[in-house]
Amino acid sequence: xxxxxxxxxxxxxxxxxxxxxxxxxxxxxxxxxxxxxxxxxxxxxxxxxxxxxxxxxxxxxxxxxxxxxxxxxxxxxxxxxxxxxxxxxxxxxxxxxxxxxxxxxxxxxxxxxxxxxxxxxxxxxxxxxxxxxxxxxxxxxxxxxxxxxxxxxxxxxxxxxxxxxxxxxxxxxxxxx
Numbered sequence: 001x002x003x004x005x006x007x008x009x010x011x012x013x014x015x016x017x018x019x020x021x022x023x024x025x026x027x028x029x030x031x032x033x034x035x036x037x038x039x040x041x042x043x044x045x046x047x048x049x050x051x052x053x054x055x056x057x058x059x060x061x062x063x064x065x066x067x068x069x070x071x072x073x074x075x076x077x078x079x080x081x082x083x084x085x086x087x088x089x090x091x092x093x094x095x096x097x098x099x100x101x102x103x104x105x106x107x108x109x110x111x112x113x114x115x116x117x118x119x120x121x122x123x124x125x126x127x128x129x130x131x132x133x134x135x136x137x138x139x140x141x142x143x144x145x146x147x148x149x150x151x152x153x154x155x156x157x158x159x160x161x162x163x164x165x166x167x168x169x170x171x172x173x174x175x176x177x
Contacts, residue, residue: 094132097139101125104142 026032043052043066045059052060059066063081101123112120123142125135160170 090132093136093139096143097135098125100139100142100146103146107146 025036040054041051042054043056044050045052045062045064045066047064048059048062050059050061052066056066058064105122108121108123112118123138125138127135130138163170
């Protein structure tokens, strides 16, 4: 059967207290209240001061242990974290470079289909012969070329907007190859 608590007076604070007590939380117990507040607030890193989620074992920013007893474990972790960071950075650079190659190949196919020249250039890459650094350099070059094309395209749109404001005839579209 459902227990119903009613209070004839408008005493909503007492209702909240009774509900909390029903779920095992005694708001009159200051120690328990402080523990709950700390749990809701999360753990503060003693190293960098960042607030972390309550169940975190290490800081999300500096990776230091949030447990004072296990602090000795975090002394060994910076080298591991640095190594993981460098590996992740390399993987990200590789993914970005591969993405630029794919983007350039797609552009080449589209230009070959729609453009004046019916020529398609497909870029390929062999990591064994060129190495990861070669891939990253190629990706950076392709990114710079793409950004330059995007700047030209953006400038063209600005020029067309200015022409339209002055009442001049504007171009319908342009492909920046």
